[in-house]
Amino acid sequence: MILIVDDIRANIVALQKILELHGLPVDAAGSGEEALRKILKTDYSLIIMDVQMPGMDGFEVVEALAGSNRTKDIPVIFLSAVNKQKKFISKGYESGGVDYVTKPVDPDLLILKVKTFLKLYGQQKELKDTRDLLAKEIEIRKGAQENLELKVAERTRELVDKNEELEMRNHELQQFSWVVSHDLKEPIRKIELFIKIIRERYLKEDPTAFDYVKRTIKSAERMSALITDLLDYSRLSANVSAEETNLNAVLDDVISDFDYMIEEKDAVIEIRQLPAIHCVGSQMRQVFQNLVSNSLKFSKKEIPPVIKIDAEIVATKEFDSPITESGDFCRITVSDNGIGFEEKFLEKIFMIFQSLNDRSAYEGTGIGLAIAKKIIEKHNGIITAKSEPGNGSSFIMVLPVKHQ
Numbered sequence: 001m002i003l004i005v006d007d008i009r010a011n012i013v014a015l016q017k018i019l020e021l022h023g024l025p026v027d028a029a030g031s032g033e034e035a036l037r038k039i040l041k042t043d044y045s046l047i048i049m050d051v052q053m054p055g056m057d058g059f060e061v062v063e064a065l066a067g068s069n070r071t072k073d074i075p076v077i078f079l080s081a082v083n084k085q086k087k088f089i090s091k092g093y094e095s096g097g098v099d100y101v102t103k104p105v106d107p108d109l110l111i112l113k114v115k116t117f118l119k120l121y122g123q124q125k126e127l128k129d130t131r132d133l134l135a136k137e138i139e140i141r142k143g144a145q146e147n148l149e150l151k152v153a154e155r156t157r158e159l160v161d162k163n164e165e166l167e168m169r170n171h172e173l174q175q176f177s178w179v180v181s182h183d184l185k186e187p188i189r190k191i192e193l194f195i196k197i198i199r200e201r202y203l204k205e206d207p208t209a210f211d212y213v214k215r216t217i218k219s220a221e222r223m224s225a226l227i228t229d230l231l232d233y234s235r236l237s238a239n240v241s242a243e244e245t246n247l248n249a250v251l252d253d254v255i256s257d258f259d260y261m262i263e264e265k266d267a268v269i270e271i272r273q274l275p276a277i278h279c280v281g282s283q284m285r286q287v288f289q290n291l292v293s294n295s296l297k298f299s300k301k302e303i304p305p306v307i308k309i310d311a312e313i314v315a316t317k318e319f320d321s322p323i324t325e326s327g328d329f330c331r332i333t334v335s336d337n338g339i340g341f342e343e344k345f346l347e348k349i350f351m352i353f354q355s356l357n358d359r360s361a362y363e364g365t366g367i368g369l370a371i372a373k374k375i376i377e378k379h380n381g382i383i384t385a386k387s388e389p390g391n392g393s394s395f396i397m398v399l400p401v402k403h404q
Helices: 009-021 032-041 058-066 086-095 107-202 207-234 247-257 259-265 281-297 343-349 368-378
Strands: 002-005 026-029 046-050 076-080 099-102 243-246 268-271 276-279 306-314 329-336 382-387 393-400
Touching: 002 009, 002 032, 009 026, 009 107, 026 032, 032 046, 032 058, 046 058, 046 107, 058 076, 076 107, 099 107, 107 207, 207 247, 243 247, 243 281, 247 259, 247 268, 247 281, 259 281, 276 281, 276 393, 281 306, 281 329, 281 368, 281 393, 343 382, 368 382
Parallel strands: 002 026, 002 046, 046 076, 076 099, 268 306
Antiparallel strands: 243 276, 306 329, 329 393, 382 393
């Protein structure tokens, strides 16, 4: 809105008609004092100010406006029919006016000036509002940044404390592991020693007994190696390097561990040629031991177990990935014709100490598949199973060919 300030009513009416013809809203004040009162209550975009008025003249009104942050930027056009000298025009600009127009007024020129200053004032106000918003946004972000820094510092302290606690517990776990390792291995060493003495002194003339003792000694050796591997795996700081490993050799060792059970159950083991992959051989042996052991253990009564182990090179780390000779992953499947299980329990079988079967009928701790899953995941692989009750099970693993 535009405010016209003039002590002569006729001047106000004339200017008001000119401005309203161009669709510009207008308000009026008959004195400097009245103008100040109106300006305090209303926001104006432009003031057309008569210079010579009784009481406060136009220069004094503009100087008063300049003293307030709210009104100092309102553009003021001075109008004067008397004070046309250069010194008065200069004073008008010095007091804060944006233009000084002498009467008689050219209506077209006045409208042009009014529209120009209105546009400039609007742009200036928009820039000021934008600047204020940016300043407020900066303050908000600064406060948020400071708050975030405090939270990060607090969280960092918590993580440092947790890390120190974990390091201390890890050190205690290592000490415990060494003690347990020694305490478990010592009786196994004595078993090996006494069995060897029995074999050498008393069983040379009995080939069958000699063979059983030989198997016992080998099993004791395997148990000692398994204890070492399991303890290494359980240590948080264990850093076992992966290397290219012939899985066929690993499987040969596993099958030899179960030769007595295989013979007893008349089991058939069919092994397809497996590839060499980068892995921790001792840990992969644990995986195959658990899977083959389960296939033998959960076999059907009166039906010889048939266990098939095969492998394929595939393109991606997915269970249904297509076969390709240039793939980066190996899919290994261990299947059997055993009692099977319902697939709705799939997640449960990989949880530690979980078993789907009667432990009085089937021995086991319920930790084997949990260990297998952990080892596969440690090798950046995935594992799942497919099964139906009474129709056997298939365990599927996908592992990278090269260590990742």
